[in-house]
Amino acid sequence: MYTLIAILLAYLIGSVSFAVVVSHAFGLSDPRTYGSKNPGATNVLRSGHKAAAILTLLGDALKGWFAVWLAQHFSAQFGLDTMALAGVALAVFIGHLWPVFFKFIGGKGVATAAGVLIGIDSWLGLATLATWLIIAYAFRYSSLAALMASLFAPLYYGFLFGPDPMMLAVLIMSGLLIYRHRQNIANLMAGKESKIGSKKK
Template identity: 70%
Template sequence: MNTVLFAIAAYLIGSISFAVVVSKAFGLSDPRTYGSKNPGATNVLRSGNKKAAALTLLGDGFKGWLAVWLTIRFGPQFGVGDTGVALATIAVFLGHLWPVFFRFVGGKGVATALGILLALNVWLGVATLVTWLVIAYAFRYSSLAALIASVFAPFYYGLLFGSADGILLAVLAMSALLVFRHRKNIANLLAGKESKIGSKKK
């Protein structure tokens, strides 16, 4: 029962869409109405407001970190172990993708996934972030960087912990969902129509 409660709490934390909240606070257009129509930091950046984009990035990353950290830190006191951590990992990520507070219209999960990975293991998060930064710097495509980083994240987990477990399965599921949520970006990349980082909204 406690494991379920931690998972529900993680989902609700994930359901806070910082792209929408921050944009409203800054008097910007709803990020679901322009650009990629994705409520995430990259699309908020297309508004031209770098501060709003940065706050969105930090907020989305923080909620992923917080939900998993709370489960790791306080879960054992309530009999919640690795299975609970794995469920919290998926729950907070699903909350971001399909937030109950915003009619189940959420972002693609890149920043939230990074926050989750940092909570699971700092080096896991750092390795994934470095992968994203290298690809983003080289090609200027946020989506391509996210896709490659998401593929490498389970690999990094395996290197760090050396064995399959429930948390690895959660990371694999999260990576698969990231790729699924970027399916339109994949089509645009193949067609040469994908927007580059920093491009303004049309």
């Protein structure tokens, strides 16, 4: 029972779309109506409002971290095992992708996944984040950086902890991230992908 409650709560936390909330607070256009139409920090940045993009990034990352931290903090009290924690990690991520509060139209999950990974283990999160930063700095494509980071995250987890239910959750998150970037993959191959910082059209 407690496992199901924890997973449901994590999903609801993940369903808070900070791109939409922050944009509304700053009086900006709904990020689902311009650019890539993705409610995420990269698309909010296309509005030209850097503060809104930063707050979106932090909010989406923090909700991923908070859900995992909350489950870990109360795991002993409510008997949440590794399988339950893995379910929580996956649920908050899925909540971001398909949020119940926004008609199940969510973002691609990069920042939320980063928050989840940091919540699981700081070194895991930092290694994955470093991969994203290196690729993003070198090529200026947020999508390419996200794809590379998603490929390396399960490898980092396996190296640090070996196979377990949480590694399976990380693998599923990585697969979903790649799936959500399928149009970006096509754009990259066609040379049509927008670079970081490009303005909305």
